Amino acid sequence: MLGFLLFLLGNRVDELRVYQGASIAVFVIAISSLILLTGYSGQVSLGHGALMAIGAYSAAIARNEFKIPVVLTFFIAVLFTAIAGALLGAAAARLSGPYLAGTTLALAIGLPSLANQFEPLGGEQGIPFDVGLPPARLGESFTQYKWFFWIAALAALICMWLLSNILSSRYGRNWRAGRSNEVAAQICGINMSRSKILAFTLSAGIAGLAGALLSMTIGTVSPSAFTLALSFSILTGAVLSGITTLVGTMIGAVILVILPEIADVVAHQIGSSERVTSNLPGFLLGALLIVTVLFVPNGPVEQHHARAAKRAAKKKS
Numbered sequence: 001m002l003g004f005l006l007f008l009l010g011n012r013v014d015e016l017r018v019y020q021g022a023s024i025a026v027f028v029i030a031i032s033s034l035i036l037l038t039g040y041s042g043q044v045s046l047g048h049g050a051l052m053a054i055g056a057y058s059a060a061i062a063r064n065e066f067k068i069p070v071v072l073t074f075f076i077a078v079l080f081t082a083i084a085g086a087l088l089g090a091a092a093a094r095l096s097g098p099y100l101a102g103t104t105l106a107l108a109i110g111l112p113s114l115a116n117q118f119e120p121l122g123g124e125q126g127i128p129f130d131v132g133l134p135p136a137r138l139g140e141s142f143t144q145y146k147w148f149f150w151i152a153a154l155a156a157l158i159c160m161w162l163l164s165n166i167l168s169s170r171y172g173r174n175w176r177a178g179r180s181n182e183v184a185a186q187i188c189g190i191n192m193s194r195s196k197i198l199a200f201t202l203s204a205g206i207a208g209l210a211g212a213l214l215s216m217t218i219g220t221v222s223p224s225a226f227t228l229a230l231s232f233s234i235l236t237g238a239v240l241s242g243i244t245t246l247v248g249t250m251i252g253a254v255i256l257v258i259l260p261e262i263a264d265v266v267a268h269q270i271g272s273s274e275r276v277t278s279n280l281p282g283f284l285l286g287a288l289l290i291v292t293v294l295f296v297p298n299g300p301v302e303q304h305h306a307r308a309a310k311r312a313a314k315k316k317s
Contacts, residue, residue, distance in 0.1 A: 018145045019217065020257050025152035026213045027253035029159050031237045032246055033206035039243040040167060041199035042179030043092060047104030048207050049231035050111035055081040055208025056215035056226065057121060060129040065120075070131045074155065077212035078205040085204020089197035108231045112223040126222025129215045152213050159206060164246060166202070175199055229282075236289050242299015251300060259285055 030052060037043050055077035062068045062076045088107070092100050115121040134147035166172060174195050177185040186192055215221040237252030263280040296303045 015143065015145050018143075018149045022145065022149040022152040022213075022217050023257045024250070024253045025149070025156040026210050026217065027234070027237060027256050028156045028249045029213065030207060030210035030234045031241055031249045031252050032160060032163055033203045033210065034234055034238040035241065035243060035246055035249065036163060036167065036175075036206070037199055037203035038238065039245070040172060040175040040179065041196060041203075042175075042182075043196060043199065044101045045104040045203075046101050046235065047106075047108035047111075047231055048203075048234050049226045049228065050104075050108045051081055051085060051204045051207040052211025052214060052230070053112050053115075053221075053223075053226035054084050054204075055211035056129070056221040057115070057127075058208065059212035060127050060215060060221045061120065063129060063131075064127060070151075074209060074212050077208045081208025081211070082201050082205030085207075086197060086201040088204070089200025092200055093193040093196040105228075105231075108228050112226045115223045122222065124223060126220045126225070128219060129212075129221050130219065131216050148217050151216065155209060155213060159209065160246070160249070163206070167246060171195075171198065233285070236285055239289060240292050240299065242303075245299055248299045255288070256285075259288075 030048065033051075034045060034048055037045055058080040059073040059077040062073045063070070068076065088104075092103065115126070116123050121127065131147070131151070134142050134144065134150075138147075167175075174185070174190050177188065177190060178192050178195055182192055185195075211226065215225065218225060233256055237249075237256045239252075240255055241248035241250075241252035260281045263284055267280050292299070
């Protein structure tokens with residue numbers, strides 16, 4: 001039933017919107033991984049773009065070198081990135097605040113650059129990642145971009161369902177307790193070191209999936225696709241979504257995808273130079289981030305819930 005609904009949705013919009021839909025699904029997954037880590041576990045990461053790169057390269061190498069089926073390459077991306085996240089999480093469990101942020105920032109800067117040093121990774125040109133043509137039974141009108149959208153949307157739905165269940169479980173409660181008061185959580189018997197490593201591992205695995213899906217939509221894996229700007233964009237999207245809520249991820253993802261298009265329209269209207277056009281999306285995103293932090297610091301979804309709770313409390317009183 002779900003696949004049929006996605007099939008209908010992909011057939012009712014043009015190719016550009018289908019591609020944007022796939023991009024939104026990718027960003028939903030990436031933002032949700034950061035919300036889990038920062039919003040629930042309280043660990044600040046500025047290097048999720050590097051974790052996405054690990055997932056992308058893992059999937060592409062598995063596909064190109066070992067001819068592994070496409071579905072399994074995404075599982076491989078999750079597995080290898082989760083292992084990297086566990087190793088990073090073991091170090092992160094000893095760090096906090098700016099020290100942890102600085103460590104992940106160094107990862108975001110250094111890791112994609114390492115691709116230039118290893119020939120199997122393709123250097124600056126990268127390596128291709130081809131998921132193949134859509135099944136023939138879907139018809140000739142079912143294009144490649146629709147296939148990307150279908151895969152990414154299904155992955156996003158499954159990922160969000162799994163995450164919502166995990167965050168509602170004992171693990172989610174432990175992460176929230178540790179974020180609120182680490183000492184009190186330890187007194188209650190929560191092993192904070194193990195809890196942080198688990199959060200980092202799970203968050204990294206989800207980010208790796210997002211990276212593999214992103215490389216699928218652009219058809220290649222290269223350092224230029226996983227720059228520091230990507231890490232900052234995901235963090236900005238998480239703040240716009242509401243860093244402590246999983247429900248608003250769609251808001252941040254949509255903004256990240258449509259903002260460059262809005263900036264391009266504005267730039268053409270005012271007749272700006274190419275330099276202004278290239279920098280305008282970043283400026284608009286930064287301005288929107290400042291406005292969000294000032295007026296809706298917990299995100300629009302949490303703000304709406306808070307207002308609804310206040311109204312309900314007033315009615316009861």
